[in-house]
Structure formats: structure tokens, C-alpha cells
Amino acid sequence: MLCPQRHCLLASAYAEGAGNFLEACEQLEGIIRDAGMNRWCAICGSRDLRFEEGTTSYQTMAEALPHLMANEQRCIDSRRLLDSLGQTAAGAGSFDLDKIMRETRRRWR
Ligand SMILES: [Zn+2]
Numbered sequence: 001m002l003c004p005q006r007h008c009l010l011a012s013a014y015a016e017g018a019g020n021f022l023e024a025c026e027q028l029e030g031i032i033r034d035a036g037m038n039r040w041c042a043i044c045g046s047r048d049l050r051f052e053e054g055t056t057s058y059q060t061m062a063e064a065l066p067h068l069m070a071n072e073q074r075c076i077d078s079r080r081l082l083d084s085l086g087q088t089a090a091g092a093g094s095f096d097l098d099k100i101m102r103e104t105r106r107r108w109r
Pocket of ligand 1: 005
């Protein structure tokens with residue numbers, strides 16, 4: 001889920017044939033709802049959020065997973081840094097980031 005400035009709020013992955021864009025969007029909506037995430041970008045404040053689909057060069061989820069997890073860790077580190085610098089909207093960090101990442105990771109498998 002991206003804002004117009006392409007700040008990423010949440011992302012997921014699926015293997016072609018084992019999932020599809022609509023299912024991925026529904027799963028992400030479920031995570032947003034269940035985690036009580038705000039529906040705006042905590043960096044720029046935009047409420048114009050949308051899902052976007054793309055492809056990777058990976059052939060399988062097994063091949064992609066280490067790269068996805070490394071990127072996930074970079075996103076977590078970036079979010080925590082922005083939070084520590086006061087660069088995110090007040091209250092935006094009230095959800096459980098670790099829980100969200102665990103749930104997203106569980107759904108990758
Ligand atoms: Zn933004």
C-alpha cells in the first residue's frame with residue numbers, strides 16, 4: 001500500500017498461480033484492520049493510499065524469501081529510525097509493528 005509519494009505502508013508477496021493481486025489486497029486489508037493501523041501515510045499524511053502490483057525477478061517464493069525478509073528488516077529499521085526522530089505522525093506508531101511484520105511474514109509462506 002503506497003501513498004502518492006510512494007512511501008510504503010505495507011507490502012506482501014505471492015507466487016504466481018498460488019495467489020493473486022486481489023487476494024493479496026484482501027489479506028493486507030485484514031492486517032490493517034486487525035492491527036488497528038491508521039489509514040494514512042505516517043510520513044506525509046496522505047490519505048490517498050492504493051495497492052500496486054509488481055513482479056520480481058525471483059522464480060519461487062523460496063528464492064524470494066531471504067530478499068523479502070532482508071527488505072522487511074530494512075523497512076522496520078527505517079520506521080523505527082523515523083519514529084525515533086519524530087518524523088512520523090503522532091500516534092502513528094501506536095500499533096504493534098512486530099505483530100504486523102510477523103503476520104505479514106506468516107502469510108508469505
Ligand atoms: Zn507518504
